[in-house]
Every structure is written in structure tokens, then in C-alpha cells.
Amino acid sequence: MNNLPIHDVLPDLLAALRAGSNAVLVAPPGAGKTTAVAPALLGEPWCSGQVLLLSPRRLAARAAAERIAEMMGEQPGGTVGYATRMDSKVSAKTRLLVLTEGIFVRRIQDDPELSGVSAVLFDEVHERSLDSDFGLALALDAQGALRPDLRIVPMSATLDGARFANLLDGAPVIESEGRIQPLALRHIGRAAKKKIEDEMAAAIRQALSEEAEGDLLAFLPGVREIERTAERIEGIAEVHMLHGSLDPGAQRAAIRPSRSGARKVILATSIAETSLTIDGVRIVVDSGLARRPRYDRAAGVTRLVTERASQASATQRAGRAARQRPGVAYRLWEAAASAGMVPFDPPEILESDLSSLLLDCALWGVSDPGALRWLDPPPAAAVEEARRRLTVLEALDADGRITAHGKALATLPLSPRIAHMLVRAGEMGLAEVAAEVAVLLGERGVGGQDTDLTLRRQRWRRESGKRADAARGLARRWAKLVKRGPGDGGGDRAVGLCLALAFPDRVAKRRSADGADWASVGGRGFRLDPLSPLAREDWLAVGEVQGSAAGARILSAAPIGENEVIALFGSRIAEQRTVKFRPANGGIEALRERRLGAVRLSSGSDDRPDPDAVVAALIEGVRQGGIDLLPWSEAAQSLRMRGGFAGIDALSDVALIATLDDW
Secondary structure, eight states: OTTOGGGGTHHHHHHHHHHOSBOEEEOOTTSSHHHHHHHHHTTSTTOOSEEEEEESSHHHHHHHHHHHHHHTTOOTTSSEEEEOSSOEEOOTTOOEEEEEHHHHHHHHHHOTTOTTEEEEEETTGGGOOHHHHHHHHHHHHHHHHTOTTOEEEEEESSSOHHHHHHHTTSOOEEEOOOOOOOEEEEEOOOOTTSOHHHHHHHHHHHHHHHOOSSEEEEEOSSHHHHHHHHHHTTTSSEEEEEOTTSOHHHHHHHHSOOSSOOOEEEEEOGGGSSSOOOTTEEEEEEOSEEEEEEEETTTTEEEEEEEEOOHHHHHHHHHGGGSSSOEEEEESSOGGGGGGSOSSOOOGGGTSOOHHHHHHHHHHTOSSGGGSOOSSOOOHHHHHHHHHHHHHTTSBOTTSOBOHHHHHHHTSSSOHHHHHHHHHHHHTTOHHHHHHHHHHHHSTTTTOSOSBHHHHHHHHHHOOSHHHHHHHHHHHHHHTTSOOOOOOOOGGGHHHHHHHHHOGGGEEEEOSTTSOEEEETTSOEEEOOTTSGGGGOSEEEEEEEESOSSSEEEEEEEEOOHHHHHHHHGGGEEEEEEEEEETTTTEEEEEEEEEETTEEEEEEEOSSOOHHHHHHHHHHHHHHHOGGGSOOOHHHHHHHHHHHHTTOGGGSHHHHHHTTTTO
16 A cells, blocks of 8 residues: 555645645545545644544445555554444544544534544545535634644645635645556447436446456446346346445445455446545446436425536546556547536535525524635525525524524534424424434435335334434434423324424425325425325425426425414414405405415405405406496586586596596
8 A cells, every 4th residue: 555646745745734734635536645644644743633534425434434444454443433424433542533524514513622633634625515615614713713733634636726725825735646547438429318227238238348357337327227227237247236325234345346256347326436446446337427416596495406427527437447457438428528518516505505504604603604714605695595594494583693493403413404393393292203204304215215204204114224224223313312392203194294394385285186286385386196195185294396396296295184284383374365356246355365375274255354455456446447347327427528528637537547546
């Protein structure tokens, strides 16, 4: 391991950190920055505490810790540990802790001084995740106010070190040239009308036949495409899947060399683009597609969108084939199409729901996120939208300050909506149910793929396996984080009650006989497969949706009764009284409606309409329908006729319409 390119620049990095608190490291994939830099800091005279190595993904964090521990001749949990949402191995002996960016944000919020921490390394900062940007902003704020001795090192695989250096007050930039292995690019294209899994399976077979040695890493947009491709190539090699929904054992098997020595085919999402080296891979097959979360501000939801990968992602993917020896990358698009790809994926902060960010800023004591140091400041419109949502959730007061309820939400390792659900459900005696719902919403594939979240929960509770066990353990830990009130467990509607607390705007009422069309409290229309058992319900609490704002498809929901809806949101129910003019009979129609947001709960005749509303309706009816709608007497008509002959404009149709409010 001593011949890694990063070792050539480590002396410069160590010297920079002895002279100052900050440095920026730029090193291409495969240079060894993830596994070599953090251990090198442990022996420095200024490093008496822990070194935190931040990783963008759980898989990468665990793999990095295991690799570093192996290099030290230890097991994870000793000198080297890791901490992720679903799994951790750490002890009192741990001096190098690899953790995900979200875990770090929680840690620094709990302890702004970062007691016992000597350095924080931000790995793969070029990915520009929201947690990474925010974690760096908090670390810099803590360094400036409380910990001038804290070392901060952003580590990037791309040449954007100058921007980070400016953010860190002119910190020195240390660059590693890396090791360049020969890489051949083969653009084989694909038929647009054919399914991507069919085209990928054919490309994988072609690559294995043309390349006599080496394992193959294939990039697909999502889990469904991975599973379908695996079915089509069964038997041609040792096939592994690699995505975030797998249990840790399956992920380890995918990235470790084959025990039998057989050639491996690893079908992966973009989770395998960076951060970890997969031994033995010298062939990459790239679909050119990625599935990424995109926040639809008009709809108020984050949805997964399948889109073309960026040029930067395509370069990262191809580079996986040449990390250890010469490699080849097969691309399912024409060479000329590369120019049409966007250069980079935009930073998450520019297109994400900023509710969590704004709440965390308020907890930090900053009502305006612009007061912190950002590479790209959060957009003002997104901040204002998040502020409105947090106010509805009672997390912020009218002045934007965090409330006691908001502090309770911010201390939970969950988004504000889900945290609000857990706290309020705990008060109702439903903490366990709410925690399980939170896990089901956050961990795709747990309990199956049913739209009915109640059925998924029931199935998951019977599931065996490490991933199901880990998810249940996570739910138990979350349930213990909130105070519990008296309750009976919620019965059959418990899941629906919890979903309604998290997403009150997505509570929906059926509006078609077949259950395909639903109207939500927030005003959006939802679509549901009419063959789903949920289509027979009158009300649904909807968790996840996907698609356009006009007719988003329901991905997860649970039944809820109208009585439960009224009990939860009675204070938000508004009574509307309307009076309309009826031209057919010259009378008025008075109606009384009870509405919860955009959903009408009931309607009927109003026996006691407001007299002023009646007058207003009559006047508007005449204004719209014309002066002849009035029951003129013969004397009045004669008077108006004589007035017309005399040229008295005040009695003309135009003048009378203009002065309706007066006479």
C-alpha cells in the first residue's frame, strides 16, 4: 500500500496542517486519499483526539473503515470505527471514526465544540450533498467561534479545490496527480425503444466475451432495473447486486473478491461511482442513466427521477475500470451524445427541500442561513417555502425562531415532517407505530413494495434477515427518543394516523367510484391503481407520491377514517357560507360547506344566509346578467323611457349598472 499516489503528497499535507488549521486536498479516484490520509494524522503532535472521516454513503463509510482497519491489522470497532444510521462499530479505543455526513451534523449540533475531536475530513466534497455543505458550514462556524485548533480538510476528486480554498480563507491546496491507468472507451449505443435491462444484459454478455479477464461493474439507474438485468444474465458469471437497500453482508460480498475465483458481475446504482475501490474490476458497462431525487417545489414533494447521467458521473463510472490496472468501459450511448450531457450534477442545496436545513440552522442559533459560509448559498425562495412549512409544523414561531416543539424535532435524526409525526404520535401512545412507519418510508424494499403501508408493516414484522432485523432495531431506537402518552396502539388505522401527522396536506378523499382519483387536502389530485385494495377506501393518508402535480401516482398510503381525520385536524376545518344569484328564477341559492383545505367534508342549504351576502349576490347577479333581470313595474319602465327621451343619462342601463351599489 506504500506505493499509492497519495503518499507522494502526504508530507505536504501534514506540513500544511502543522502550520495552519485548514487545507484542501485534491486527489483523483484511486489515489488512496480515503484510506491513507486519516491514519496519517493520528501520529501528528496536534492530534490528541479523534479524527472524523466523513463519507457520503453508508456503504462507503463501512467499507472505508473495514479497509483501514484491515490495513492496520485490526477489526472495525478498535482504533478504527464507523457510525451509520443502520449500523455502527465504535468503542472507547476508537480514534479514527468514519461516519456519514448526516451523523456528523447531529454530532456537531449536540456538541458545537466537537469535544475530543482534532480533525474533520470531508471526503468526496465534490458530490456537493446537502449534509456535506451544511456540515462544512457548521464546522467552519465552530472553528471560528470555539475551536481555532480544529483541523478541517475538504477532500475532492475534481479540480475545484480553489473554490473550497477561498471558502476556507485561502487554505493551501495540496494536489495529487494520481496514477493514470490506460482506459479504453467503447460507445456501443442502444435501441431507445428496447428496455434498458435487455440492452444492458446484451452489453454485459458482449463485454464478457470480448474481454477475457477481469470482473465487470455495471451501472443501472435503480433497484428494479438491477433485479431485471440479473434475471437476464443468470448463469453467465457470479452475479452480485449493489445498492443501498441491501443488507451489509450482501454489500460486502459484492465489493470483496470472489471466494471461488470465478468472474464477477456487479450490478450497481450510482452508489458505486465514488468513495470505494472494488477489487478485480477492469470492465465497466454504463447505462448512462441515473435515478436521483428532485424536489418539485410546485408540488411540494421530492420524487425520484430517471435521467441521463452527467458528464462528471460518466467519467467517474468509466474510471472504476482503471483504478488498479488497464481497463475498458462500454457505454450505451453514441460518442457524440456525451456533449449533450450536463457537465455536473447540480449541488443539492440549489434544488432540495430545505426544511431540515432551516430547522437545523435555527437550532444552531441562525435564523438566516445566509449568515453561514456556503460554497453556494441556499436560494431565498426555497428558504421561505421551508419557513412556511416549519411554521405549520409548529417548529418555528412567527418570527422564525425555533420553538420548544421545533427543538424536539431537530434533535431527532429525521426530517421535520417525520420527526413531527414521531413526537405527536408518541403523545398519542403510538411511538412504536410511528417509528416503524418512519423506517418504512426511509428504507425502500423493507416489507416489500406494497402501496398499502399497513400491509408492508405487517410483512416486515415477520421478515427474517439482517436487514429486516437492523431496520427493526432502528425503529426501536427511534421510538425510545420521544415521550410517550397513553394510548391503545391505534388499532387498524394506526399507520394511517401516523402518515396523516407527517403529511397533513396529503390526506386524500376518494372522488371517483373506482378509486382511481383522489382529492387531497393540499389541493393536489392523486392517482391510484383501481385494482389496489386501497381503492375501496373513502379516505387515505398518503405518504409517498410520484409524478406531476396534477395527477401524482400514490406510492405508499394507508387507510384512515373521516372521524380520525376530524379528530386530528378539527381546528383546521373551516365553514364556508356562499350565496349565489340564480338567473333562472331571479332568486338566490345559499349554501353552507365544511372544508378541510381543498377537501369538502359536507354541504347543504343555508337556512339563515347573511343578509349582506344576499344583497351582494343580488347586485352581482344583476351586474352579470343585465338590468332587465330586475322585476320593473310598468310605472318604473315608463319613467325610464321618458328619461331616455329627455336625455337623462342617470336612468340609462349603463348608468344604473355602474351605480348598482348606491340604489
